Amino acid sequence: MPNRLAGSTSPYLLQHADNPVDWYAWGEEAFEQARSRGVPVLLSVGYAACHWCHVMAHESFEDPVTAQDMNAGFVNVKVDREERPDVDAVYMAATQALTGQGGWPMTVFLTPEGRPFYAGTYFPPRPRHQMPAFRQVLAAVSQAWQERRSEVEAAGRQIAEALAGQGLPPGEGPPDAGSLEAAVRALARVEDREHGGFGHAPKFSSSMVCEFLLRHAARLRLDAGGRPGPGPDGGSSDGAGSGELAIGIASRTLHAMAGSGMYDQVAGGFARYSVDRAWVVPHFEKMLYDNALLARVYLHWWRLTGEPTGARIAAETCDWMLAGLRTPSGGMASSLDADTAVPGPDGATHGVEGYTYVWTSAQLEELLGGEDGAWAAGLLRVTRGGTFEHGASTLQLDRDVWADPAQAERWRAVRGRLAAAREARPQPGRDDKVVTAWNGLAIAALAETGALLGRPDLLEAARQVADLLLRVHLVAPAGSEGGAVEGSGARLRRVSRDGVAGEAAGVLEDYGDLAEGLLALHAATGGAHWLHAAGELLEVVLAAFRQGVDFFDTPADGTDAPLQAVRRPEEPGDNAYPSGRSAAAGALLGYAALTGSARHREAAEAGLAVAGEYAARAPQSFGWALAVAEALADGPREVAVAGPDGAARRALHAAALAGTAPGCVISVGEPDADGVPLLAGRRPLDGMPAAYVCRGFVCDAPVTDVPALAAAIGSRPGRESPAPP
DSSP, rough: OOOGGEEEEEEEETTTTTSSSSSSESSSHHHHHHHHHTTOOEEEETTTTTTHHHHHHIIITTTTHHHHHHHHHOEEEEETTTTHHHHHHHHHHHHHHHHSOOOOSEEEOOOTSEEEEEEOOOOSSSSSSSSSEEEEEHHHHHHHHHEEEEEEHHHHHHHHHHHHHHTOOOOOOSSSSHHHHHHHHHHHBBBBBTSSSSSSSSSSHHHHHHHHHHHHHHHHHHHHOOOOOOOOOOOOOOOOOOOHHHHHHHHHHHHHTTSTTBBOOTTOOOOOOEEETOSSSSEEEEEEEHHHHHHHHHHHHHHOOOHHHHHHHHHHHHHHHHHHHTTSSSSSSEEEEEEHHHHHTTTTTEEEEEETBBBBHHHHHHHOOOOHHHHHHTTTTTTSSSSTTOOOBBBOOOGGGGHHHHHHHHHHHHHHHHHHHHSOOEEEEEOOOEEHHHHHHHHHHHHHHHHHTHHHHHHHHHHHHHIIIIIIIOOOOTTOOOSTTSSSEEEEBBBEEETTEESSSOHHHHHHHHHHHHHHHHHHOOHHHHHHHHHHHHHHIIHHHHHEEEEEOOOTTTHHHHHTTTTOOOOSHHHHHHOHHHHHHHHHHHHHHHHHHHHHHHHHHHHTTTHHTTTTTGGGGHHHHHHHHHHHHHHOOEEEEEEESHHHHHHHHEEEEEESSSEEEEEEEEEOOTTGGGTOOOOTTTTTTTTEEETEEEOOOOBBBBHHHHHTTOOOOOOEEEEEE
């Protein structure tokens, strides 16, 4: 019989709806029940694409005996970390403090007030690898609670006090030019020059760090009066020291990932990370946020250097997002699982990691024939012994097959046959909840790629995602009528599913990332309503999430009581995607440049102050904050393209979108267009549309020709993008 999770919005929680565990969703009901029964709360946190979450669920949560122990001694709460990142952040900090490490599944034992007193991650059903069995943990915690409850509660209070005391340093200000250069040199010291990327295994994409590096190189080139141009090994030709270093690091990393097993060479899109240093074997889950960030940075790499791999990977990744993650409601699903459900010889279904994606040389020859099969095996590094498990290999692109038209055409034909055959295999599960923040990242990637590469289908997809979020996720306050309306103080919900918003409130990253996406849509289309909607979201950020120089992840009027018993969540650094603080800073800075609002710019600078403390010491943990700091250091530059619609205005708009100036903001439209401050007072010149470029409260003379605009904002000569739709 289904438990309380059966009505959840989260596919991850729904996966546990038939467990014999008497699960509660996160909420006051669970904690009230714990107080009434006088038992601890067992908090289990995971997410749908998590391999070891599935393993622990199968081993323990589906086991009737284990479930009986859980139900007898605890109130059991299941949380989807993607739906409730605030809950995850607070108790992950506790888990790391108590154990020295963290990860998912995360298992935390709480007092009925919400204070943690014992924590861990995965627990096996039987003792192994110096880990106790899960039932042993349950018995020990239950016994301690029954026999030494006052000591346990005192420990919970001490842990909560310690966590609450871990405040962030205020910082003296955003990273300055010296700090940004020091961050580049710190990254150079940990770069893997042999394989690309940073450090050793496991190796993550570092998309936000690469974005920072590209922006750093672009800013120095522009300051030196130089035009973009590739140098040896992807280095720059501007001789600007850290700029040359930065673009070399980014180019090596992006080249390596593009040909790696972490990139889906058949269908596009990136897996979560590589388990090895050489990018051969991925952890096969595919996340929306990774792919949105990577599509954008590959596009920017092409925009800066002209490297065709960048444009190809950006387009293929966007195409995969639409093919693999688009939902019937018009949004983007969260992820594909690492595992594929495969029937075993016993008739039961088992999750097998990577099953959908890997190949043996025999399978290639059977599908493609001897000649093409052997050619494909060599091209894709499929070996007889295998590079993965059970003699199978991941697919890596051994060389730049795209440089030779004949080889490229052969690869397209082979890839099409591989894709068709792979489609007939069992497919990984999909977490189809729509997360506001990650969809905001997708809007920015789709809008920019569509505009720069002349893909109106991608731009239309970005519009549809934005429409869904503003229509479904933006909810009017209780008691108001007519839904979310302008000026109503409407708030975001974190997720939706099947076009219905969930109950979880939006957190800071949701507001920042959605505003960022809307500003990208404004730049690509000129639509004033996107700019206005971003402004409404940022007003909520300033009113509800900012307190002095601090930015919290939950609103002042929306932090759950159990979390308040520990601490109000605030995340200083960027992790797999921009932190709420960094996301908000970027959107606030862009909005300030578009509107002239000193209030928004001051808030953006406050949001970057923590990064100023750590830029040189921990640049890998502040990638997006450093990228935003580069935009701040560059101005950011403001471009207004004013005049009647037509070929001339579209050419100027295309050149503006191709600009490499970090954080460059763009408005395009008729002079004095309503609701677009950057177009106020902007007039055509001699009847021709004109582009106005400003930086730091100083404006250049307006220009009507593309080369002059390109020189001002770093568009590549002869590489201006196709005219936007």
